[in-house]
Amino acid sequence: MSSNLYSIGLSGLQSSNARINTTGQNTSNVDTEGYSRQRTDTTSSPVGGVVLRDTSRLVDNFVSSQVRSDTSTFSYYDTYHSMISTSDSLLAEDSISLNTYINNSFDALQTVNNDPTSSSLRQLAHSSLSNLVQQYHTLSGVVSDQEGLVDAQLASSLGDLNTITTKISNLNEQILRQEGLSISPANELRDQQELLAKDLSKYLDIKAQFNDNGLMTIQLANGQPLVMDQFPTELKVSPNPLHPKKIDLVVSFGDYEVGLKTQGLGGSVGGLIDYRSEFSVYADRTLGQHAIALADAMNTQNKKGLDADGQFGKDLFSLGDINVYSTADNLNKAKEISVRVSAGQSAKITKDTYELNRTDDNLFSIKKINAEGKSTDKAITFDPSLLQKDNNGYFKIDELGLDIRLDGIDKIDKDDVFQFTPTEGAAAKLGLVSKNGEAIALSAPIGVSTGSDNLSDARVSLTSVTNTDPETSAFSSDGSLYPSAPHKIYFTSPSSYVVQNSSGVELAKVENVIEFSNLLEKAGLSNEAGFDVSVSSMPKRGDEFSVGTDNIGQSDNFNGLALADLQNQSLIDGKATLVKSFSGFISYVGSKTAEIEGHADSSEIVMNESIARRDRLSAVSLDEEAVNLLKYQQSYSASAQVVTAARTTFETLLGIMR
Incomplete structure (x- = not known):
């Protein structure tokens, strides 16, 4: 009986000692990041006493998985928000607002229209256009600088990420070796591995699983492996010849590489890639579409007028090559x-x-x-x-x-x-090719006159100039009208007229006229002429109106007014003005920033709740450990008393035998 009592007491001592050691381990690691509270389990022995089982970590794999998932989500939105909020504050800054420079440029054009003969006003308008071009470069630089920052952060993140996967793989090897030599689990190594997996989730949305040997394997959310037992992979950026600005990732297995889908990566890496592909690309193409529309519209309109030297206007702006x-x-x-x-077709260009x-x-x-x-x-x-x-x-x-x-x-x-993207980088490539303000074509290329012998008060006016190309219009290369072009409109009655060339040959006849605007269009000649005219009221029989290049005044601003009016035209995608389009872009940036900020705030709350849930199970509570320590000390003392009693009983029995 005493022998049995002795073994019972001894097992109690061993059990209490083991639990005291476990409590001490928990207490000493109260501030150790990633440490999971441990517990030594026991079971009663059928022959009496207690049997030690193993010391296990108190973890819930589902909760740990949720912590990793929520950490990845928060890291994604936090990274995305840090990038887009910087872009928002820069692009929305009043001092660099594109609309300010657009308004200044068109205000300068309005001013020079007041005195087209003023060289100083022309130069002021030219300087405003130059400043506008520089502002496109500035805003494009903001976008490209952010892209450079993304590339640098991505390179750093991938380096850290690959280091973590290597450490997880190495820990798998250590765990396999340690647990193969001992019946005790490698709790501390597994804690380190769990912490590394949590750190890895800051970069990517991952799934951590355990194989039949209990070794951790890591996969991306889409199933792509990152850690396979003791064999890590490497995540790298791969150049894309079709999309040089696009970020492609590959997973390297050493001997071969596999392309990785970049959608839904999660974590900071996913945030960087999505910022680049969603916002940065959109911003660059939006500015590019804006720059193309401005340059094309101004160039097209400038060619419809005469510059300060009396020559047909040329391109004011240049657009870079499309790659x-x-x-x-x-x-x-x-x-x-x-x-x-195509000249004059920028409204058809999309992003x-x-x-x-x-x-x-x-x-x-x-x-x-x-x-x-x-x-x-x-x-x-x-x-x-x-x-x-x-x-x-x-x-x-x-x-x-x-x-x-x-x-x-x-x-x-x-x-x-x-593949090519016309709007890509177009804002950065925009240039001002006109040397000075004299190149701004303010005057119309043609003049009109009312016959001095006309009987009515009707006055003729130039309605529009749509084409000055010598190959497709009435204008020759030297600026004069072709002899075969419309030169005179003669009214045979108040409601009918004929259009004549320079020799008086009839080109067209129009009858039953009740409205006197766009007379060449009514005669079917406006397209081939490239211009049109109107009269102010009903003429009388015998009234005639002439058109020609000899009737141009030095102070004419017909084309200058058309240039200035481009500010009010729907140039962007045929739907929005320059100012309205940029305002819409800034509004989009602001709303997108607010949306991402909201997601970042809510995901942080969810992440903290998951961490708190994990801590309630796995974190060390000093109060609880203090109670356990007292209990196990008392148990140890009681077991020692049992051993003492067994020894006393045994000695008594020996004394009786003597």
């Missing part, structure tokens, strides 16, 4: 393709990427792809051999507002893919 990209094996072919915005490919021996197709990689419209199919080329070899795709030149058309094979 054409292709796959790595087709880069040389991409150099054979040139693209530009989409355009994909060009050859469909068969003769046909090519172009389709538009949005930022999400989805086609936005039906593909445009064309045969280049059937399209008329200009002197530079460009042919026009009217539906898209683009001119294309295919120099090496025979080198392009079927199913070769080429």
Whole structure:
């Protein structure tokens, strides 16, 4: 009996000692990050006493998984918000607002219209346009600087991320070795591994699982493996020849690499990539579309007037080359393709990427792809051999507002893919090519006059100038009207008139006129003439009105007023003015920032609640450990008394035997 009592007491001592050690371990690690409270379990022995089982960590894998998921979500929105809030504060700053510079430029144009002969006012208008161009560069620089910051942070994050996955893999090896040599679990190593997994979730949305050997494996939310037992992978940025500005990731397994979907990555890496692909690309293309619309509209209108030297106006602005990209094996072919915005067609230019490919021996197709990689419209199919080329070899795709030149058309094979984005980087490439204010074409290229012998009070006025191209209008290359062009309108009655050329030959006859605006349009001549005229009231029989280049006044501002009125035209996508479009962009940035900020705040609350839930189970409570320590001390003392009693009983029995 005493022998049994002795073993019972001894097992109690061992049990209490083990639990005191566990309590001491918990207490000493109360401030250790990632430490999980431990508990030593026991069971009663069928022969008496207590049997020690193992010392386990008090963790709930579901709760730990939720902490990682919520940490990833918060890190995603926090990173995204830190980037977009910086962009918001910079772009919305009044001192660099594009609208301020747009208004200043058009105000200067209005001022010079008051005195087109003033060189100083012309130079002031030119300086305002120069400042506007610089502001496009400044705003484009804000976007590109943020892109550079994203690239730097992403490179740093991937370095840290790959270090963490390597450490998790190494810990798997240590855990396997330690637990193979002992019956006790490697609790401290597993705590370190859990903490590393939580740190990893700050970068990516991950799933941590355990294989049959109890070793941690890490997968992305989409199932892509990052840690397989003792074999880590490496996450790297991969260049994309079709989309040089796009961030592509690959997972390297050492001998080979696998492309990674960048959608829904979560964590700070996902936040950086989504900021770059969603906001940064959108901002760059929005500014580019804005710059293209301004340059195209101003250039087109300036060519419809005469500059200070009496010459047809030329381009005020320049647009940079549109880059054409292709796959790595087709880069040389991409150099054979040139693209530009068709003159006067910028309203058709969207922020989409355009994909060009050859469909068969003769046909090519172009389709538009949005930022999400989805086609936005039906593909445009064309045969280049059937399209008329200009002197530079460009042919026009009217539906898209683009001119294309295919120099090496025979080198392009079927199913070769080429992509270009007209708005990409366009704001940074915008330039002012006019040397001074004298290049601003304020005057109309044609004048009108009312016959001195007219019987009515009707006065003629120039209504519009739509085309001054010598090949397609009534204007010759030296600025004069072709003899065959409309030169005179003669009213044969108050409601009928004829249009005559310079020799008096009748070009058209119009009868039953009740409204006297756009007389050449009514005669069917406005398109080929490139201009139109109106009279103020009903003429009388015999009234005549002349048009010609000899009737232009030095102070004429007809085209200058048209230039200034571009501020009120829907130039952007044919739907919004320059000011309204930029205001809409700033409003979008503000609302997007507020949206992301709201998600960041709410996700932080959810994350903290998950952490608190985990701590309630796994964190060390000094009050609880103090109670346990007292209990196990008392148990130890009681077990020692049992051992003492067993020894006394045994000694008594020995004494009796003697």
